[in-house]
Amino acid sequence: MVEHRRVEAFEEKKLMQREGSAEVSARIQRYLGQYRAEYLRDKIFDLFSEPAYWDRLSDTKPCLIVGGRGTGKTTTLRQLAYEGQYRLRGSNIADWSALGLYWRIETNLTATFQGSRLSEADWARTFSHYINLQFVDMLVAFVMWRQSTMGEATRLNPRALRRTCIALTMDETTDFAVFADQIGEQILRFESAINGLGEPLSDMNLSVLGRPITSMVAAILDDESMGQTVITFCLDEYENLEPYQQRVINTLIKHVGDGGYTFKIGMRQNGLHERATLSSSEFLVEPADFVKINIEDEIKQNGFGRFAASVCNDRLVKMSLESRELSALRFLTVQDLFPEMSIASEASLLGAGRIRDETRNQLQRDRVARDDLDHFDSMDELEACFVSFWAESQDVSLLSVLKEARVKPREWKTRVGNHGYAMLFSLRSGRTGLSKYYCGWSTFLMLADGNIRYLLYLVTEALVQHVKHGGDLLSPVSADHQTKAAQAVGEKVVFELAGLHKRGTQLTRLVLGLGRVFGVMAKQPHGHAPEVTQFRIVDNKSNEDVAELLAAGVMHNALVRFTGDKMAAVSSETKDFDYQLHPIVSPFFVYSPRRKRRMNLHSEDFLGLASTESTKYIRKLLTRTNR
Numbered sequence: 266m267v268e269h270r271r272v273e274a275f276e277e278k279k280l281m282q283r284e285g286s287a288e289v290s291a292r293i294q295r296y297l298g299q300y301r302a303e304y305l306r307d308k309i310f311d312l313f314s315e316p317a318y319w320d321r322l323s324d325t326k327p328c329l330i331v332g333g334r335g336t337g338k339t340t341t342l343r344q345l346a347y348e349g350q351y352r353l354r355g356s357n358i359a360d361w362s363a364l365g366l367y368w369r370i371e372t373n374l375t376a377t378f379q380g381s382r383l384s385e386a387d388w389a390r391t392f393s394h395y396i397n398l399q400f401v402d403m404l405v406a407f408v409m410w411r412q413s414t415m416g417e418a419t420r421l422n423p424r425a426l427r428r429t430c431i432a433l434t435m436d437e438t439t440d441f442a443v444f445a446d447q448i449g450e451q452i453l454r455f456e457s458a459i460n461g462l463g464e465p466l467s468d469m470n471l472s473v474l475g476r477p478i479t480s481m482v483a484a485i486l487d488d489e490s491m492g493q494t495v496i497t498f499c500l501d502e503y504e505n506l507e508p509y510q511q512r513v514i515n516t517l518i519k520h521v522g523d524g525g526y527t528f529k530i531g532m533r534q535n536g537l538h539e540r541a542t543l544s545s546s547e548f549l550v551e552p553a554d555f556v557k558i559n560i561e562d563e564i565k566q567n568g569f570g571r572f573a574a575s576v577c578n579d580r581l582v583k584m585s586l587e588s589r590e591l592s593a594l595r596f597l598t599v600q601d602l603f604p605e606m607s608i609a610s611e612a613s614l615l616g617a618g619r620i621r622d623e624t625r626n627q628l629q630r631d632r633v634a635r636d637d638l639d640h641f642d643s644m645d646e647l648e649a650c651f652v653s654f655w656a657e658s659q660d661v662s663l664l665s666v667l668k669e670a671r672v673k674p675r676e677w678k679t680r681v682g683n684h685g686y687a688m689l690f691s692l693r694s695g696r697t698g699l700s701k702y703y704c705g706w707s708t709f710l711m712l713a714d715g716n717i718r719y720l721l722y723l724v725t726e727a728l729v730q731h732v733k734h735g736g737d738l739l740s741p742v743s744a745d746h747q748t749k750a751a752q753a754v755g756e757k758v759v760f761e762l763a764g765l766h767k768r769g770t771q772l773t774r775l776v777l778g779l780g781r782v783f784g785v786m787a788k789q790p791h792g793h794a795p796e797v798t799q800f801r802i803v804d805n806k807s808n809e810d811v812a813e814l815l816a817a818g819v820m821h822n823a824l825v826r827f828t829g830d831k832m833a834a835v836s837s838e839t840k841d842f843d844y845q846l847h848p849i850v851s852p853f854f855v856y857s858p859r860r861k862r863r864m865n866l867h868s869e870d871f872l873g874l875a876s877t878e879s880t881k882y883i884r885k886l887l888t889r890t891n892r
Contacts, residue, residue: 774875
């Protein structure tokens with residue numbers, strides 16, 4: 266059986282070689298390169314893989330799903346929605362995890378409900394009425410979809426439907442078709458008034474927040490075929506709401522109770538700008554009012570590697586079904602395509618042999634004893650290279666390091682293990698070409714740091730480069746192509762920041778500045794703590810500019826934040842957190858993606874790196890570290 270598969274794979278490999286690389290690249294982009302749920306359309310349901318926290322979403326308690334761009338918030342919420350549940354579990358609504366109604370909150374919408382023509386209190390009343398209309402319209406859309414897609418009419422409670430009309434100050438009706446038309450017209454009139462094209466806002470009858478929603482939900486859930494289903498409003502990009510707008514929806518979340526509906530809300534880190542409700546004495550309290558799921562933490566704790574491999578391998582299998590030329594892909598995994606590389610192997614590729622020869626020649630010139638030279642010759646390339654590295658780092662002779670290695674072999678092995686990785690960054694210092702390799706499935710997982718979109722970025726770019734340079738999808742991607750792909754993705758992520766936030770330009774300068782500092786420190790590790798990849802702001806913790814820039818960096822995946830000491834868990838002070846540039850950018854600047862040692866920054870230096878005078882502050886920081 267195995268031999269048969271090998272023969273089949275060999276024949277299909279020859280077919281693939283005849284297929285143009287452009288066509289293969291297009292297929293890679295089609296199946297692995299579609300990172301955003303918005304671009305996938307209906308394919309999102311076919312490519313869905315359940316995340317580790319999926320079972321927790323069937324709870325009726327409101328849930329805040331928190332994560333950066335690309336962590337899977339939209340995909341998860343879309344799968345909770347009725348279209349996703351239908352594809353996942355079939356037509357029996359009683360079997361669904363939730364009856365979700367998906368709504369992506371866009372900035373152009375939220376900006377409409379602002380301006381000096383109304384006070385904030387009046388805008389809140391106006392936005393509340395819009396939320397009532399929007400949510401009822403989403404419920405109407407479900408009833409219509411169920412009829413057209415599943416061929417099932419929803420038996421609406423006529424009394425509840427009539428009460429929904431009264432709550433929205435519409436003409437009373439128990440005819441759903443008439444009701445649906447009226448809702449559509451109400452929304453059009455309201456949008457015209459908001460834009461100043463229809464009747465004045467002051468002349469409109471506004472509804473009480475939540476009352477129409479509760480009545481419409483009751484009308485739908487009266488249908489016995491719905492079982493014990495709870496209607497779930499799946500709101501995406503909650504961070505786009507203004508603080509007063511969040512207070513409006515927070516009020517609904519606070520009073521979910523027995524209304525027959527709940528909320529699952531996706532947002533970025535720091536996306537909950539406001540915990541208050543429309544009542545000055547009420548606030549959202551965790552865990553009484555909601556459960557918070559931090560996607561990156563959940564996925565890492567439950568095995569990001571398994572989840573990521575499942576996502577990628579499923580897509581490879583689906584790609585293999587598209588044509589005979591690609592059918593052998595069903596036998597491969599991403600672990601096969603991106604083989605690991607040991608530190609010793611990488612050191613050899615980076616020129617450890619050359620440095621070993623140079624070190625041996627120097628030992629001979631120093632006329633060391635034959636026993637010492639024999640011991641040096643018994644070392645592998647990594648250890649032999651490390652002799653020179655450690656001698657330069659500690660400013661001692663080669664012989665003294667060599668003798669210490671002979672006398673204390675256990676300590677020597679530990680030292681090589683602790684500092685050998687840091688040494689790799691200095692092996693090709695001053696030479697052209699790649700100065701560090703970023704390859705292997707485990708390295709890609711480290712670079713992605715729990716972000717599935719970044720992982721797909723890396724896999725897609727590496728496979729495209731592999732095919733472009735004559736490789737086929739049945740052979741592993743070379744370390745060179747993996748590394749160049751990682752560098753290209755890191756560069757793309759850095760320069761995407763400029764358009765993501767009002768401080769995007771500052772964020773780009775900050776990342777470029779810090780990346781340069783960490784890169785130079787990595788290339789010049791001698792005499793310094795190895796692998797400095799983190800920083801902490803040590804002064805002016807109340808500086809608003811620092812706090813806002815840090816918050817924007819965390820929200821948009823420029824920075825990763827984590828507690829730096831025991832008290833950080835109960836404090837919101839800036840200095841209690843350590844920060845790291847997102848590991849995805851480390852190949853672009855050529856430093857370690859690992860979470861290792863920390864440098865301290867003053868607020869002036871931090872803001873200086875984000876300013877137009879960034880070069881001055883880069884030089885200042887490097888001088889401070891004797892580089």
